[in-house]
Structure formats: structure tokens, C-alpha cells
Amino acid sequence: MKRNMNTKRQELMLGNKAAARGMYEAGCSFVSSYPGTPSTEITEEAVKYDEIFCEWAPNEKVALEAAFGASMAGKRAACCMKHVGLNVAADPLFSMSYIGAVGGLVICVADDPGMHSSQNEQDSRHYAIAAKLPMLEPSDSEEVLLYTKLAFEISEQFRTPVLLKLCMRVCHSQSIVSLSDRTEVTPVPYEKNITRVMLPAQAKKAHVRVEKRTEELTAYAETTDINRIETGRERTYGFITSSTSYQYVKEVFGDRYSILKLGLIHPMPEKKLLDFAKTVDQLIVVEELDPIIEKHCLTLGLSVEGKSRFPIIGELSQALVEKGMDLPEKISHAIEDEIPARPPVMCAGCPHRGLFYTLKKIGCMVYGDIGCYTLGALAPLNAMDITVCMGASVSGLHGFNKALGEDAEKNSVAVIGDSTFMHSGITGLTDIVYNSSASTVIILDNSITGMTGHQQNPTTGYDIKGNPAEKIDLEALCHALSVKRVRVVDPYDLKMVEQAVKEELAAEEPSVIISRRPCALLKGVKREAPLTVNEDKCVGCGACMQIGCPAIAVREKDNEKGSRKAVIDPTLCVGCKVCTQLCRFGALEG
Amino acid sequence: METKNIMIVGVGGQGSLLASKLLGHLILQKGYDVKVSEVHGMSQRGGSVVTYVRFGDKVYSPIIERGEADMIVSFELLEAARWLPWLKENGRIVTNTQRIDPMPVITGSAVYPGDIVRKLEGAGAQVDAIDCLTLAREAGAEKAVNIVLLGRFSRYFDFEEADWEEAIAACVPPKFLEINRKAFALGRK
Numbered sequence: 001m002k003r004n005m006n007t008k009r010q011e012l013m014l015g016n017k018a019a020a021r022g023m024y025e026a027g028c029s030f031v032s033s034y035p036g037t038p039s040t041e042i043t044e045e046a047v048k049y050d051e052i053f054c055e056w057a058p059n060e061k062v063a064l065e066a067a068f069g070a071s072m073a074g075k076r077a078a079c080c081m082k083h084v085g086l087n088v089a090a091d092p093l094f095s096m097s098y099i100g101a102v103g104g105l106v107i108c109v110a111d112d113p114g115m116h117s118s119q120n121e122q123d124s125r126h127y128a129i130a131a132k133l134p135m136l137e138p139s140d141s142e143e144v145l146l147y148t149k150l151a152f153e154i155s156e157q158f159r160t161p162v163l164l165k166l167c168m169r170v171c172h173s174q175s176i177v178s179l180s181d182r183t184e185v186t187p188v189p190y191e192k193n194i195t196r197v198m199l200p201a202q203a204k205k206a207h208v209r210v211e212k213r214t215e216e217l218t219a220y221a222e223t224t225d226i227n228r229i230e231t232g233r234e235r236t237y238g239f240i241t242s243s244t245s246y247q248y249v250k251e252v253f254g255d256r257y258s259i260l261k262l263g264l265i266h267p268m269p270e271k272k273l274l275d276f277a278k279t280v281d282q283l284i285v286v287e288e289l290d291p292i293i294e295k296h297c298l299t300l301g302l303s304v305e306g307k308s309r310f311p312i313i314g315e316l317s318q319a320l321v322e323k324g325m326d327l328p329e330k331i332s333h334a335i336e337d338e339i340p341a342r343p344p345v346m347c348a349g350c351p352h353r354g355l356f357y358t359l360k361k362i363g364c365m366v367y368g369d370i371g372c373y374t375l376g377a378l379a380p381l382n383a384m385d386i387t388v389c390m391g392a393s394v395s396g397l398h399g400f401n402k403a404l405g406e407d408a409e410k411n412s413v414a415v416i417g418d419s420t421f422m423h424s425g426i427t428g429l430t431d432i433v434y435n436s437s438a439s440t441v442i443i444l445d446n447s448i449t450g451m452t453g454h455q456q457n458p459t460t461g462y463d464i465k466g467n468p469a470e471k472i473d474l475e476a477l478c479h480a481l482s483v484k485r486v487r488v489v490d491p492y493d494l495k496m497v498e499q500a501v502k503e504e505l506a507a508e509e510p511s512v513i514i515s516r517r518p519c520a521l522l523k524g525v526k527r528e529a530p531l532t533v534n535e536d537k538c539v540g541c542g543a544c545m546q547i548g549c550p551a552i553a554v555r556e557k558d559n560e561k562g563s564r565k566a567v568i569d570p571t572l573c574v575g576c577k578v579c580t581q582l583c584r585f586g587a588l589e590g
Numbered sequence: 591m592e593t594k595n596i597m598i599v600g601v602g603g604q605g606s607l608l609a610s611k612l613l614g615h616l617i618l619q620k621g622y623d624v625k626v627s628e629v630h631g632m633s634q635r636g637g638s639v640v641t642y643v644r645f646g647d648k649v650y651s652p653i654i655e656r657g658e659a660d661m662i663v664s665f666e667l668l669e670a671a672r673w674l675p676w677l678k679e680n681g682r683i684v685t686n687t688q689r690i691d692p693m694p695v696i697t698g699s700a701v702y703p704g705d706i707v708r709k710l711e712g713a714g715a716q717v718d719a720i721d722c723l724t725l726a727r728e729a730g731a732e733k734a735v736n737i738v739l740l741g742r743f744s745r746y747f748d749f750e751e752a753d754w755e756e757a758i759a760a761c762v763p764p765k766f767l768e769i770n771r772k773a774f775a776l777g778r779k
Binding site for chain 2: 010011012116140169172173174175176244247248250251317318319329330331332333334335336337338339340341342343344345346347372375378379380451542545548550552553569571
């Protein structure tokens with residue numbers, strides 16, 4: 001049976017867009033975020049509604065603090081980030097839990113099980129427990145929209161920030177949602193109130209309020225219809241599940257077994273879990289990453305199976321549910337050849353390429369950071385030693401150099417993007433200057449936040465809507481931090497880059513090199529005509545291959561042995577001419 | 591109707607998101623339940639990308655697993671081979687014949703398999719291979735490769751040609767509409 005198409009306005013919508021739609025319909029008027037896959041599109045979609053003020057903050061801590069300020073001012077506000085962003089925002093998060101919300105405050109946090117685009121796969125549900133905040137967990141776009149709206153209501157009803165926990169599969173899947181109109185909300189007038197000043201005396205009282213609030217929320221968890229029981233035909237098994245795991249269980253078993261589907265993941269209902277357990281023979285918990293529901297059931301004295309059947313690592317799927325429930329695998333075929341991997345690569349014309357080629361050539365230690373340039377770690381560039389988290393390159397390099405002394409200072413660099421530097425590189429550079437290590441920091445200024453799909457940042461001169469904004473001057477900023485040696489290079493000019501890196505490594509004081517050229521994919525960046533190979537000059541030596549450009553290959557021509565020539569893919573080449581600087585024979589022309 | 595599973599695979603940057611957007615739009619108009627799952631972020635930088643499209647009376651999971659796909663639409667030959675294990679027994683593969691060397695092949699540490707179409711058929715797949723790049727150039731823009739491919743795989747659906755045209759008009763900016771209509775027709779015929 002097809003669905004009823006006439007009742008409501010319906011749209012096929014990305015989970016992230018549904019979150020933005022939920023904010024709009026809920027009367028939210030302020031969103032501050034820092035981009036991070038898989039959460040980025042929430043804010044990019046929210047900014048399309050004129051009723052919502054949206055901004056890219058320099059980092060997640062600032063974003064959450066700004067959203068909290070808007071909530072204190074009595075307006076509904078939101079803040080969006082990826083899972084590791086919540087680590088950055090954790091400090092305000094814990095105190096905000098004590099102070100509570102005035103205008104509804106919703107914090108969207110998007111996990112990345114399977115690490116499609118992340119450096120770890122931490123489970124954000126731990127934060128809800130640790131900070132004692134309610135957390136909602138939708139399982140598809142329709143629920144994202146409904147739960148976002150509900151989150152604002154819970155926030156105001158219980159005077160607490162609310163976490164909306166998403167995951168990559170919910171963020172980046174489209175499903176059908178029903179749209180409603182926006183409901184404007186009357187702002188709560190601002191009043192000064194000493195209970196918001198977290199001095200110890202106030203914090204002690206606040207903690208009592210938080211514990212009482214958790215009790216009230218637990219009672220709410222027993223009655224809310226987002227914690228629902230779907231009664232099945234057989235009682236052999238009963239599943240407790242949430243988020244996409246619910247969809248996988250339904251995909252495999254339909255309505256055969258009963259399901260307790262949790263929409264409010266913290267605090268969890270206790271009576272509802274105990275009552276559900278009585279209706280089935282064996283309780284099974286299906287959840288991605290850590291066994292949080294499972295452990296809660298165990299503390300209630302329930303006999304459950306969970307991680308003994310399903311992996312603790314990576315995403316789940318219907319196939320993993322089938323496997324965990326001892327069902328047969330589906331038949332599938334493969335060709336006999338080994339299939340070469342296709343790892344992501346820096347794009348043709350990427351300004352980072354020339355810099356990493358030079359760092360590899362010099363052979364220095366490279367302390368890396370988070371962004372497209374982390375791909376400099378891969379073959380054939382192989383020019384990265386360590387990458388931790390946002391901003392860690394600058395502070396990490398300082399510690400490395402202090403530990404090993406002058407020899408290290410003259411043979412190591414930090415690389416960090418423009419947006420990442422603004423996010424959390426400035427404080428690291430302060431450490432370098434204040435505690436004097438002769439470290440060399442290279443800021444890769446490609447005039448955009450690249451990896452997450454081109455967001456503006458404080459150094460680009462534009463705001464989230466693309467309107468002109470105050471442009472923070474990186475050179476002036478570094479000078480203001482008392483770095484005396486600040487120089488700018490063009491990463492397309494390999495000689496210039498090599499000279500600059502060698503000189504700054506030799507310098508006996510802190511230095512900053514700004515490697516400046518816009519991302520090759522940016523609108524408005526002119527593509528030059530593709531280069532061509534002069535086959536009379538090309539000897540097939542492969543020197544041009546050292547930069548790992550996806551537009552260049554060296555192949556046997558027409559499958560004739562001994563006829564190796566460089567080949568340039570004209571659909572990819574943007575004519576940056578970095579490769580021409582490697583060819584001793586002048587065979588690459590353009 | 592039993593849920594249909596379609597996978598769209600290719601190399602990041604080839605325009606597979608437009609193809610899934612268009613297909614999703616069309617299925618929605620036809621009154622089916624539908625889920626589309628795609629990959630954003632780092633893997634888009636020239637990596638292997640996959641989009642799952644599932645539709646029917648009621649769809650739960652947004653993803654497709656090994657041995658579940660009714661059809662795989664591939665923008666590139668090696669990607670068709672990579673995702674073959676996801677195809678159902680006797681399922682169909684519609685693939686562009688374009689070859690894009692991945693970095694391990696470019697650097698010489700891996701070999702691009704030869705004769706992929708024959709090997710896919712040998713593994714039991716029904717294969718429809720088509721040179722979309724040439725047809726896209728004929729339509730007037732290399733970027734229309736995705737719509738040529740869409741035209742080709744539209745043959746294997748029960749939807750009317752007019753429905754597809756309506757979906758193209760709804761999903762493509764007006765200034766590219768003519769080129770995309772032409773690309774679709776060249777792929778479909």
C-alpha cells in the first residue's frame with residue numbers, strides 16, 4: 001500500500017535538514033555552530049530561514065556559550081557540532097547543566113560510528129550521563145524534525161539544555177517528513193538572578209536542583225510516547241533499541257518480536273524497562289558503539305544480551321543484526337582480481353600539495369592537524385608524523401621541541417589550516433611564544449574551511465550568508481602574539497616554499513609561515529587550461545608522480561611495452577603547474 | 591510492493607548526489623516510501639563513494655548490505671567491481687565505462703583489473719555498460735555524465751519517460767535544463 005499523499009505537506013529530507021526545519025518550526029531564533037562532518041548541514045540549512053540568526057563561531061565552545069547567552073536572553077537557541085566538537089564544548093556544557101535554560105536550548109551532537117570522516121568514534125551518550133542532561137535520539141528524518149521540536153519544549157519545561165544526539169546515518173540519510181508552519185514563541189523577559197552565578201555557594205544549590213530534575217525527567221521517561229513499546233507476535237525475544245539500530249531491527253524482524261524503542265536515551269525509564277522485560281523470554285539490546293542501554297538494564301537486575309551478539313566497533317546494519325541473531329548470510333559474488341583501494345586524495349590543483357611535497361623533500365618532522373591537509377599523510381607524500389585533534393599541532397610541536405631541544409626545533413614544523421588555527425591554534429602559538437620554543441608553524445591558508453565543504457570562517461572576510469564581514473588578518477594576529485618572523489608564501493611556487501621553510505627552521509626564534517592560496521574548488525578561483533604532455537620530451541621517468549596528483553598517471557601507451565609516458569586527465573587538471581617544476585625534460589606543457 | 595534496493599556508486603566529485611536526488615524526487619512523487627543514504631565529508635575527496643536508494647511500501651533501514659541490491663548504477667568501472675558483492679543473485683549493473691585510476695594504481699602499488707565487464711558477467715550479473723562521457727560531450731557538457739547514466743538506468747524502471755523529465759526539471763537549475771534533457775534522452779535511447 002502506498003502512503004497517503006494528500007494529508008500533509010511532505011518532503012524527502014536529509015536528517016540534518018530536518019533538524020534545521022525542526023528549529024524553524026519550533027520558533028528557534030539563534031543558531032551558533034562550528035562545522036564538522038556529519039553535523040555541518042544543520043546550520044547550513046538553518047541559515048536559509050530568515051527568522052533564525054545563524055553564525056559560524058570560531059569553535060564549538062564559543063558556539064555553545066553564544067547559544068547559551070541567547071537562551072539566557074529568553075530566546076530559543078541551538079548549537080550544532082560533531083561528536084569531537086562536544087569535547088571542545090564540554091567545559092561550558094557541565095556548568096550550563098547546573099544553571100539551566102531560560103529560552104529553550106538544544107545542542108545537536110552528531111556521532112560518526114564507522115569513522116567515515118572522523119578521528120575517533122566516541123559515543124556522545126556518555127556526555128548526557130556525565131553532565132546530567134536529557135538526550136533525545138531520533139532514528140530517521142521524520143523523528144529528527146519531531147524530536148527537535150520536542151527538545152525545545154523539554155528544555156523549557158524542565159529548565160535544562162537538551163542534547164539531540166544524531167549519528168552519520170541519521171544526518172546523511174533522507175526520508176519523508178511532514179512539514180508544519182513555524183510557531184513563534186514569546187521570549188522570556190530577562191531578569192537578573194544570582195542562581196546563575198556559579199560561585200560554590202550557588203553551585204551547591206544548583207547541583208541539588210539538577211538531581212531533582214533528573215528524577216522528574218526519569219518520571220517523564222516513563223510516560224513520554226517517544227519511549228514506545230511495539231508489541232510483536234512472538235515472545236521468544238524482546239528488543240530494546242534506539243536510533244538507526246531500531247530501523248535495522250525492524251528491517252530484519254518487522255513486527256515478529258516486541259520492541260521497546262527509546263527516543264529519550266537519558267535519563268532512561270526504569271519501570272518501563274522492567275515491565276517490558278516481563279513480556280518477553282529473552283531481552284536483547286541493539287545499540288551502536290558502547291553498551292549504555294545494556295549496562296543500564298544490568299543495573300536494574302535484568303538479564304540481557306547485547307554486545308555479546310553485536311560489535312562494539314563501527315556502524316551496525318541489518319546484516320549485523322542478522323548475524324548477531326544467528327540468521328544465514330545473504331549470497332553474494334565477487335570478481336577474482338584484487339580491487340585496488342580508492343582512498344581520498346587532495347584534489348587536482350590543491351594548494352596544500354606543493355607544501356607537503358616540499359616538507360617531504362626536506363624530510364622534517366611534521367606535526368599535523370585536522371582538515372583536508374591531513375591527507376598529506378598518505379602516499380606518495382607521506383609527510384605527516386602525528387595528528388591528534390583540532391589545534392594540537394601547534395601546542396604538540398612546542399612540547400616536542402621542548403623535550404628534544406634545538407635539534408628538533410631545526411627539523412620540525414606544525415601544519416594547521418586557517419579555520420583550525422582560529423578554532424584552537426592561537427592558544428598553542430601563545431604557548432610557543434610565552435615559553436619560547438624556536439618552533440615553526442605553517443598556517444595553510446586556503447581562504448575557506450575546506451574539508452567540511454566550504455564554510456566561511458573569521459579569516460575569509462565573509463559571514464555564513466556570504467555577506468562581507470570583518471576579516472581577521474592572520475599576519476597581524478601572529479604579530480600581535482609577538483611572533484616576529486611571519487612570512488607569506490605561494491604554495492604553487494616550490495622554490496619559494498623550500499627557501500622559506502629552510503630559513504624559518506634555521507631561525508632561533510618562533511616563526512610562522514602562511515602558505516596562502518585559495519582552495520582550487522572555490523567558486524571564483526580561475527581554472528587554467530589543462531596541461532598537455534609533449535610525448536617527444538617525456539621519458540616516462542615518473543618524477544611528476546611524486547606529488548600524488550590525481551590528474552597525472554604514467555602508463556604504457558597503447559599497451560606497448562617500453563613506451564611509458566605521462567598522461568594528464570584533462571577533466572581533472574586545473575593547470576596549477578606544480579608538476580612542471582618537477583619535470584627536468586620540460587615535457588609538461590601548458 | 592517489496593522494497594527495491596538501488597546503489598549508486600562512483601568516485602567522489604562525479605556527481606552521484608544529483609542522480610540520487612533526482613531518483614528520490616521521482617519515487618516520492620509516485621507515492622512510495624523512500625530512504626536515501628549518502629556519504630559526505632572526507633571520502634568525497636576523490637574517494638570511493640556510495641549512495642543507497644531504497645523504496646517500497648514501507649522502508650526501515652536506509653542502507654543496503656551485501657547480496658541485497660537489485661541494481662547497481664556505477665559511474666566508473668572499478669567501482670562496479672568493488673561493489674559487486676552487494677548485488678543480489680542475477681541483479682543488474684548499469685555502468686559507465688570510464689576508467690579513473692585510484693592513487694595506488696597511479697603510484698604503481700596496485701593494478702587496475704582488466705576486462706571488468708566480462709568478469710562481472712562471469713560472476714552472474716546482468717551488465718549494461720555504456721560510454722557516458724562521449725554521450726555527455728554530445729549533449730554539450732562533460733558534467734552531464736550523471737544524467738546520461740540516469741537515462742540509461744531509467745530503462746529498467748516502470749516509470750514513464752514524462753515522470754523522469756518532470757524530475758529533471760524539478761532538480762536541475764533552469765539554465766542547465768536543456769543540456770540535461772538531451773543527456774537523459776541520449777542515455778535512455
